[in-house]
Each structure stands twice: as structure tokens, then as C-alpha cells.
Amino acid sequence: MIENEIFRALADPTRRAIFEKLAAGRMNASALREGIEISQPAMSQHLAILRSAGLVREERQGRFVNYEVDPEGLTLIAQWLAKYRAYWPARIEALKILLKDMDQ
Amino acid sequence: MIENEIFRALADPTRRAIFEKLAAGRMNASALREGIEISQPAMSQHLAILRSAGLVREERQGRFVNYEVDPEGLTLIAQWLAKYRAYWPARIEALKILLKDMDQ
DNA sequence: GCAATAGATAAGCAGATACTTATGTGATTC
DNA sequence: GAATCACATAAGTATCTGCTTATCTATTGC
Numbered sequence: 633m634i635e636n637e638i639f640r641a642l643a644d645p646t647r648r649a650i651f652e653k654l655a656a657g658r659m660n661a662s663a664l665r666e667g668i669e670i671s672q673p674a675m676s677q678h679l680a681i682l683r684s685a686g687l688v689r690e691e692r693q694g695r696f697v698n699y700e701v702d703p704e705g706l707t708l709i710a711q712w713l714a715k716y717r718a719y720w721p722a723r724i725e726a727l728k729i730l731l732k733d734m735d736q
Numbered sequence: 737m738i739e740n741e742i743f744r745a746l747a748d749p750t751r752r753a754i755f756e757k758l759a760a761g762r763m764n765a766s767a768l769r770e771g772i773e774i775s776q777p778a779m780s781q782h783l784a785i786l787r788s789a790g791l792v793r794e795e796r797q798g799r800f801v802n803y804e805v806d807p808e809g810l811t812l813i814a815q816w817l818a819k820y821r822a823y824w825p826a827r828i829e830a831l832k833i834l835l836k837d838m839d840q
Numbered sequence: 841g842c843a844a845t846a847g848a849t850a851a852g853c854a855g856a857t858a859c860t861t862a863t864g865t866g867a868t869t870c
Numbered sequence: 871g872a873a874t875c876a877c878a879t880a881a882g883t884a885t886c887t888g889c890t891t892a893t894c895t896a897t898t899g900c
Binding site: 660661662672673675676677679680694695696697 | 845846847848849850
């Protein structure tokens with residue numbers, strides 16, 4: 633089940649940091665390592681897990697591999713979250729702003 | 737960091753099942769065990785983790801302890817998700833419906 | 841072809857996690 | 871007040887996770 637992979641992937645703070653960095657723009661694996669203290673194999677392993685969860689996708693460009701956020705994973709989280717909307721507080725401003733953006 | 741606790745808590749499929757069951761309505765720990773094959777201590781441990789993550793809250797009622805969904809945890813996930821709204825696909829129907837509900 | 845570079849994969853290991861059984865704690869019932 | 875019930879906590883253990891070092895694969899440039 634992919635839902636399980638998504639939450640497992642995000643359970644690790646290093647992977648969330650990698651994901652956040654990717655959200656700033658597509659980047660190859662070496663560039664991702666800058667600023668995060670992490671070995672090359674560890675980064676490669678984290679990216680494989682994020683990719684398998686559908687949170688990230690890759691595109692090989694010569695001997696570089698560019699990674700970027702995959703909207704599919706985010707959509708699945710949004711769907712999971714939507715199941716519990718009965719419990720959300722009346723105002724979640726961030727989401728209101730989101731919807732306004734979407735309608736423009 | 738609570739964000740970390742939330743994602744760690746949701747990384748376990750048994751805990752997500754417990755959370756989902758609680759979303760149907762407040763329930764005590766014994767009632768929660770019905771339908772899920774899990775020992776009493778295991779349930780108690782899972783509930784402690786969900787509670788510590790802010791996903792669930794408890795209210796003691798005599799010798800029973802009623803658990804219910806805590807909106808705080810869900811709000812934090814929504815905020816985390818909102819950070820990446822630039823990557824959401826143009827239409828996430830579930831969330832649109834949510835906002836319409838909220839405006840009424 | 842050969843060296844260098846970007847990245848993936850393999851194997852091993854220390855620490856974390858989710859379970860188990862056993863026991864403790866607090867409230868209820870008789 | 872003794873037994874019972876609902877639940878929490880403790881301690882031990884098998885399994886999982888994330889790291890490490892070592893090695894492999896694929897691409898580039900000479």
C-alpha cells in the first residue's frame with residue numbers, strides 16, 4: 633500500500649529535509665547533499681525511499697539525476713487528510729489561501 | 737519537535753487503523769480493540785504515542801478512558817501540506833469540498 | 841581505451857520500534 | 871475490604887531502520 637510508504641517515508645526527519653529542499657526546485661543528488669550532513673549512499677537510499685513512496689520523481693540527465701517533487705504523493709496525503717475534515721477546526725487559514733490561489 | 741512525532745505516529749499502519757476508528761466517534765480503549773487483533777498493552781502503547789503526537793486526546797471517565805481525535809495534530813499536518821501547495825495539482829476536489837463546507 | 845565523476849547497490853551493524861508476558865494502579869461492585 | 875475490571879507501565883526480545891564502508895554501473899572527457 634502506497635499510503636503506508638508515504639507515511640513511512642515522511643517519518644524520517646532527514647527525508648523531510650530532503651523533500652523540503654526539493655520543494656525549492658529540482659536538483660540533482662549531489663546538490664541536495666549541500667547543507668545537509670549526509671553521505672552519498674545515505675542520500676541515494678533516502679531518495680530511493682521517497683521515490684518509491686511517490687513523493688519524488690527522477691529524470692536522468694547524462695550522468696546526473698535530477699529529482700523533483702512528485703505531486704502524486706502530496707495528493708495522497710491530501711486525500712488522507714480530507715477523510716478527517718469533520719475534525720478540522722473551523723478556520724485553517726493556510727488552506728483557505730490555497731483555495732483562493734487555485735480559483736484564480 | 738511535534739511534527740516529527742506526528743509523522744512517526746502515522747508511519748505505523750496499526751496506529752492509522754486506530755486513528756481511523758476513532759474518527760468514527762469517541763471510544764474507550766477496550767472498544768477500540770474490537771475488530772483489530774491487538775493485545776491490551778499494545779493498544780495502550782499505541783494510544784500513548786498517538787496522544788503524545790497530538791493526534792488523539794483522552795478523557796478519563798471513571799475506570800474507562802475515552803479517546804477522541806485531537807484536531808491539533810490534523811491541523812499540523814494540514815500546515816505541513818500547505819507549504820507545498822505550489823506542487824498540488826490544479827484540482828484537489830476533496831479539499832475544495834472542504835472549503836465550501838467551511839464557508840457555510 | 842582510460843581516468844574521473846555521479847549515482848546505485850551490497851553487506852554489515854548499532855540503535856530504534858512494536859510486540860510479548862508480567863505486574864502495577866486506580867475505579868467499581870459486591 | 872476483597873475481588874474485579876479498565877488501563878498503564880516495565881522488561882525483554884525479534885525485527886526493522888538508517889547508517890557505514892566497499893564496490894558496482896553508467897556517463898563524460900581526454
